[in-house]
Amino acid sequence: MKLKKYLTLTRAGMIESLQFRLGTVVVVVGNLIYLTVVYFLWRSIYDSAGTDVVNGMTFSDTLIYLVLATALFNFMEMYAVWEIGRKIQSGAIVLDLLKPMDYRRYLFWSYSGSFVMNFFTTFLPTFIIVAVVTKGAVPMGINLLYFVISVVMAIIINYSIDFFVGTICLFTESIWGINIMKQVIVLLLSGATVPIAFFPEPLKTIVMYLPFQSIYNAPLTILLDGSPAPGDLFMILGTQLFWCIVTTVISRLFWKVSLRQITVNGG
Amino acid sequence: MQRKSLRFYLRIYRKILVQDLKSKMSYRADFIISTIGMIFTNIAGFVSFWILFRSFPSINGWTYHEILFLYGFSLVSLTPVQCLFDNNWSLRMYVYSGDFIKYCFRPINLFFYYQSEVFDIKGLGQLAFGLGTIAYSWGKIGLDLTPLMILKMIVFLITASLVMIALQNAAAASCFWIQNSFYLLDLVVRFKDYAKYPVTIFSPVFKFIFTFIMPIAFIAYYPSLVILRPDEVPLLSWLSPLIGCLFFILSYKIWMLGASKYDGTGS
Amino acid sequence: MVSYNLLSNTYSDNNVLCCLCTENIALQILHQDISLPCKQIHTSSHTESEVTMSHIIEIQNVTKEFKVLNRREGLKGSLRDLFSRDYKIVRAVDNVSMDIDQGEIVGYLGPNGAGKSTTIKMMTGVLEPSSGEILVNGAAPYKNRTRNAQEIGVVFGQRSQLWWALPLVESFKILKDIYQIDDKQYSDMMDLYRSLVDIEPLLHKPVRQMSLGQRTLSDILAAFLHDPKIVFLDEPTIGLDVSMKAKIRTLIHALNKEKNTTVILTTHDMGDVDALCRRIVIIDKGKMLYDNDIAHLKGFFGSYRTLKIRTAGQLSETAGMIEKDLPDFTVSSDDEWISILVDEDKKKVIDVLAGLQSSYDIKDMQLEEISTEEVIKKIYEEGVK
Numbered sequence: 001m002k003l004k005k006y007l008t009l010t011r012a013g014m015i016e017s018l019q020f021r022l023g024t025v026v027v028v029v030g031n032l033i034y035l036t037v038v039y040f041l042w043r044s045i046y047d048s049a050g051t052d053v054v055n056g057m058t059f060s061d062t063l064i065y066l067v068l069a070t071a072l073f074n075f076m077e078m079y080a081v082w083e084i085g086r087k088i089q090s091g092a093i094v095l096d097l098l099k100p101m102d103y104r105r106y107l108f109w110s111y112s113g114s115f116v117m118n119f120f121t122t123f124l125p126t127f128i129i130v131a132v133v134t135k136g137a138v139p140m141g142i143n144l145l146y147f148v149i150s151v152v153m154a155i156i157i158n159y160s161i162d163f164f165v166g167t168i169c170l171f172t173e174s175i176w177g178i179n180i181m182k183q184v185i186v187l188l189l190s191g192a193t194v195p196i197a198f199f200p201e202p203l204k205t206i207v208m209y210l211p212f213q214s215i216y217n218a219p220l221t222i223l224l225d226g227s228p229a230p231g232d233l234f235m236i237l238g239t240q241l242f243w244c245i246v247t248t249v250i251s252r253l254f255w256k257v258s259l260r261q262i263t264v265n266g267g
Numbered sequence: 268m269q270r271k272s273l274r275f276y277l278r279i280y281r282k283i284l285v286q287d288l289k290s291k292m293s294y295r296a297d298f299i300i301s302t303i304g305m306i307f308t309n310i311a312g313f314v315s316f317w318i319l320f321r322s323f324p325s326i327n328g329w330t331y332h333e334i335l336f337l338y339g340f341s342l343v344s345l346t347p348v349q350c351l352f353d354n355n356w357s358l359r360m361y362v363y364s365g366d367f368i369k370y371c372f373r374p375i376n377l378f379f380y381y382q383s384e385v386f387d388i389k390g391l392g393q394l395a396f397g398l399g400t401i402a403y404s405w406g407k408i409g410l411d412l413t414p415l416m417i418l419k420m421i422v423f424l425i426t427a428s429l430v431m432i433a434l435q436n437a438a439a440a441s442c443f444w445i446q447n448s449f450y451l452l453d454l455v456v457r458f459k460d461y462a463k464y465p466v467t468i469f470s471p472v473f474k475f476i477f478t479f480i481m482p483i484a485f486i487a488y489y490p491s492l493v494i495l496r497p498d499e500v501p502l503l504s505w506l507s508p509l510i511g512c513l514f515f516i517l518s519y520k521i522w523m524l525g526a527s528k529y530d531g532t533g534s
Numbered sequence: 535m536v537s538y539n540l541l542s543n544t545y546s547d548n549n550v551l552c553c554l555c556t557e558n559i560a561l562q563i564l565h566q567d568i569s570l571p572c573k574q575i576h577t578s579s580h581t582e583s584e585v586t587m588s589h590i591i592e593i594q595n596v597t598k599e600f601k602v603l604n605r606r607e608g609l610k611g612s613l614r615d616l617f618s619r620d621y622k623i624v625r626a627v628d629n630v631s632m633d634i635d636q637g638e639i640v641g642y643l644g645p646n647g648a649g650k651s652t653t654i655k656m657m658t659g660v661l662e663p664s665s666g667e668i669l670v671n672g673a674a675p676y677k678n679r680t681r682n683a684q685e686i687g688v689v690f691g692q693r694s695q696l697w698w699a700l701p702l703v704e705s706f707k708i709l710k711d712i713y714q715i716d717d718k719q720y721s722d723m724m725d726l727y728r729s730l731v732d733i734e735p736l737l738h739k740p741v742r743q744m745s746l747g748q749r750t751l752s753d754i755l756a757a758f759l760h761d762p763k764i765v766f767l768d769e770p771t772i773g774l775d776v777s778m779k780a781k782i783r784t785l786i787h788a789l790n791k792e793k794n795t796t797v798i799l800t801t802h803d804m805g806d807v808d809a810l811c812r813r814i815v816i817i818d819k820g821k822m823l824y825d826n827d828i829a830h831l832k833g834f835f836g837s838y839r840t841l842k843i844r845t846a847g848q849l850s851e852t853a854g855m856i857e858k859d860l861p862d863f864t865v866s867s868d869d870e871w872i873s874i875l876v877d878e879d880k881k882k883v884i885d886v887l888a889g890l891q892s893s894y895d896i897k898d899m900q901l902e903e904i905s906t907e908e909v910i911k912k913i914y915e916e917g918v919k
Contacts, residue, residue, distance in 0.1 A: 026445075030454040036473065037461055044327045044468035045319075054322050176389075177300035184304075184311040193315045198322050279711050283697070286708075290699040290740060369695045371660045374684035375712050384697070529660070 010112045031074070031122055035067055035129065042066070055197045060137035061224055062195060064130055068223065069192045069216050071126040072151070075118040076158050076215075078111045081182060084166030085175030097259075104255055108159055115155070139226025146233060150219035153240040158215050160247035161186065163255065170258050191217035211243040276379055283383050291388060298388075305392040309342075313396075327468045333495055334463070336404040341463040341487035342397030344427035348435050349390030354382050355439035359448050367529060377526050378519060410494065423490035426511035430485040431459060433511075433518035440518070443525030455481075462486035478503065485510055589669075590763055590796050591634040591657060596666030598627040598652050598820075626652040628820035629666070636763065637794040639786075641801065641811035641828070645914050649820040650800045654766055657798070658688060671763060684713065687757030691769035694749050695756065696741045702752050703737040706759060713760035720759075727755055730788050731781070747778035754782065758789050764796040765789075771803050783809040804907035816913055823913060831909055837878035841886060842871040842900040852894060859893070860886065871900070 046052075046059040057065070084107070087093040096103050131138045165182040169175050187193050190212040196204060207213055218236050222228065291298055316338060320331050329337075358381075361367040370381050401420075410416065438455040442448035458481060466477050466484040477484045489504045503510075602624045627649040634640055644650050655661040656668055659675030659682045668674060675682040688695070696705045710720050727733050733755070736748055744752065750770055757765050767786065771779045787810055790797050799810060807814060807828065814831065816824040824831065845852045853867035856874065863886075864875040876883050883901065890896060 026450045026454065030450065030457075033476075034454075034457065037458075037469070040469045040473060041461070041464060045323050048326050048328075049323050172296055172300060173294065174297040174300035174304075177297065177302075177304035180304040181300075181307050184307045188311045188315060193311075194318050198318050200318070200321060275711075275714075279708065282708055282711060286697070286700045286704045366693055368655070368660060369690065369693050371679070372658060372683050372686065372688040372695070373712055374680045376680070380712075 010109060010116065027074070028121055028125065031071070031126060032129075034070065035126065038066055038070070039063060039133070055195075057195060057197050058137075060134040064134060064138055064224060065195050065220050067126060067130050068220055071123045072154070072216060072219065073187075073192055075115065075123045076155055078114070078159070078162065080107065080111070080159065080162040081166045081169070081179040082175065083107070084163070085169035085179065088169050089173065089175070104163055104252065107163070111159075138223065141226055143222055143226055143228065146228075146237070147219055147223045150222050150237060150240060153237075153244050154215045154219050156244050157211060157240070157247050158186075160244075160251040161211070161215075164247070164251040167251070167255050167258050186212050186215065189213065190215045191220075211247055214240045214243045271375060276376070279375070280379075280383050284386050287386050288388065301389050302392060305389040309393060309396040313400075327465060329465050330408075332404045332407040334465075335400060336408065336495060337465065337487045337491050338463045339397045339400030339402075339404060340424070340427070340491050341459075342393055342400060344424050344486055344490075345431055345459060345462075346390045346394040346397065347425075347428040348431045349393060350387050352382055352432055352435060353387035353390075354385040355435050356452070357385075358439045359442035359452075362442050362529065367526075371526075371529075378522055408495070416494065419493055422508060423493060426508035427486050427490045429511035429515040430482050431462075433514035434459070434481065434483070436515075436518035436522050440522040440525040443528055458483055459486065462488070464488075482510065482514060485514075589633040590636045590671060591632075591798075592667075592669040593630060593632050593653075593657075594667045596627060596630050596653075596656065596663045596668055597625065598649075598656060598661060599664045600624050600626055625820050627656070627663075627817075630817065630820070630822050631666075632815055632822070632825055634796060634798070636796055637790070638813060639790055639797040639799060639810050641799050641807040641814040642817070643800070643802075643807070643814055643910060644817040644823075648818045650817060651768065652820075653817070654768065654798065654800065657764075658682070658686060658766060684760070685763045687760070687762040687765040689750070689753045689757045689765070689767050689770055691750060691767075691772040694741055694753055696749075696752060698742045699740055701738045701740050705741065705752075705756065706737075709756060709759050715760050719761065723759055723761065726792060730785055731755075747774050747781075750774065750778075751782060751785065754785060754789075758793065758795065761793055762795065764798065767797060767799045767801075769801050769803075770799070771801065771806055779803070779805060780809075786810060804905065804910060808906050816910070818914065828906060831906070838904040839876050839878060839883055840902040840904065841874045841876050841883055842902065843874070843887075843890065843894075843896050844871055844898040846895040846897060856890065856894070859889070875904075 042059060042063055046054070046062075052058055054062075084093075087096065093103075096106065099106055127138075131140075161182070165178055168178055172178065189207050189210055191207075192215075196207055196213060196217045199207060218240050222233065222236060225232075316335075320334070324331060326334060358367070361370075370377060373380050405412070434455050435452070438448070438452045441451045445451075461477075462483040466474050466488045469477065474484075478489075485507050489501070489507045492500050492504045600623070601621045630649075630653060642650055642653070652661065656663050657670055657675060659670075659677075659679035662676040668676075670682055671685050673682065696702065697708065700708075706724075709715075715723075724733075731751065736744070736752060739748075741749060741752065754767070754770060757767075770786070771782055774782065783806060786797060786799075789795060790810075797810070799806060801807065811828060813826065814824065814828050815822065849867045849869070849872055853865050853872045856872065857865040860874065862880055863877065866873050874886065876886055887896075887899065
């Protein structure tokens, strides 16, 4: 692959993120406040419960899970649905389609720069703080490597879903409605708002069969387990890989078919 | 020239609103999708709330139904900001593109003129949800239904809503000074999710912050005390209508200051 | 980010222009010559104070400065920008003075980034001048923006100020309330509009469904609706087709005549200027270059006319020969004509023609007056020569 032209986009994205000096400060400070709030909220929830372990999760487990889920969200969320939707409505999409690069790929690599920046400005500091505050509750071993692999796949799945939903904007003007539905579904069913371990039984089983849990639940489960059984690990990563391929293929196909339809009908 | 009266502004607002609703109804698909999106958001919020309380029957001495009341209260008091001040979200876009200048040439209040342009009808779904939740928990807690109670509810709901409007105004207005103010606006909106928890669960430092600096405790907690704990109402609860108005006026001044600083460099 | 870049781009464009004319002797001459008519107007306005009263807009020695961020290049530069920033002061408008009377149509011209919009923003009360004084209707516009707004109308060629989703007539009704237009005046105005343009098909169409031309037309009508004393038109014909341009010019002209409205028009289209303006003001790099009648402008560069001839044989060859014969004049050729720009102060066209006729076999000839466009182009580019 001609990696260089893609890395150019990464570099441009990094420069662009750096332009917003105050933006960066707000993100970092905002996250710190946010983390503290989450800490107190769950501290008092667990205090009220009277037991140390709820649904198989200790206070530090839950805290790490939720905080890192938020950090992952900040780091992965690219508002691609908005971007695609707005481009489609303004007609500017035509300019991007004319670029000598597949649009789906072009957009992904344009975002990759802010991935890199966000990783350093939001995810890493959060991770370090959580690791320190919970006094070693985050297992530091081979699981970190699996976690990175898992996150990469999560990014791909998330992007594919975003792109799929963004494509729907070719057919309707309601970007807001489409976007909010996607966001709500993904955040709830992926376990980003409440850990999936807390879900009641039938709901839990259903959720495990859907692609969304591969975005947040999968990488965080891997991270929290210091010595995973090879079978479990294989199961989680395998499921992620499966969804990676399926969502990528579907979103590509849907984009192709929709685009053809649009160009035939003249939009 | 004499200052324009409130009636003058109300008449203009009503006219714009009626016309706007008419034209919105004509885009039926968009209207329906947005409404579904809003219902989704509310259901998802409710579901995560319910999942959480399945595992923890009470938080910090607050029962399930009391917290539910707070939740409903926050939904209702967050409705006006959603319905009437949604154009704040577009502010940074108008400012960067230079299009904001088009609002500067009318002989009426700039803030009013800008906000009057958008009425977000989707917020009404949230209102219905919130009122339903309040009514349900009202019955379950066994509160009295007297005219005085209802009057208290109305006064405190309205003034509570001013707090969130103020926060959003100030955050949106930050785009007059800093680039990419989106993060700040996003931060404020994320914090409003914590309005539904009793502020007592936080440490003294955060209790102070949420009371005086980022006063989300006034969105639901302090005003609700008047209804829920009539025997132990702190002074701050009685002051909350005043504080709501104060913050609103302050945020209005900030907004107008930003707008007067605006130089439309985009063109 | 976008706005900063835009600004710095336009200013760097200016810098390029500057570089091109480092030895801008020609421009100096230009300044000396042009500043004369400007000054005459000012001195007259200062000495006769009763005349000053009748000016609807008075601008005196107005300067506006902006702080602009110098961005460094590349990834390293961006990282450095994160920690230390380097600002420079840019003077967008530099000591500009002019007076405008009620009912005038003034063409306000200049290349991109010359300071036109900044001046207009100051006149409309959106910006406060860094120094100098502006009076619109006898008051400083930025001190009471809303009061000033009641007396002015503004149109931006590409940014509609109407309610996007509403039919035009509903926008009008809201404007009627906002500007507190009484029923009589409103219906008179609508009658006037009906007599000027075919407004009926537009009235019930939402603005978002209109073509650019219809939208501009609607915006102009909306700007005149409350019968303002001054209307600012910023590139009203940009992006429009020829017939729509003509329609809009006719409309502006008619409204100006009918209501005696002062019109300040910025444009890059000299067709607008020729059709509407008697007076033009030219600004570049924030400085005023010219303020006088358009007729005076043409005479100002000497009496230039273009003589076009067609001769037997290869035109470009002949053109080369003619150029040697007439070293004082610019000679160029295309497939059809040889063009000679004749300065009649030096030699009459008729004499040039007679001279040429004796040495060349002239088949056909044309005589063209220099167009406003060419004159303006000359002013913008003078240094480059």
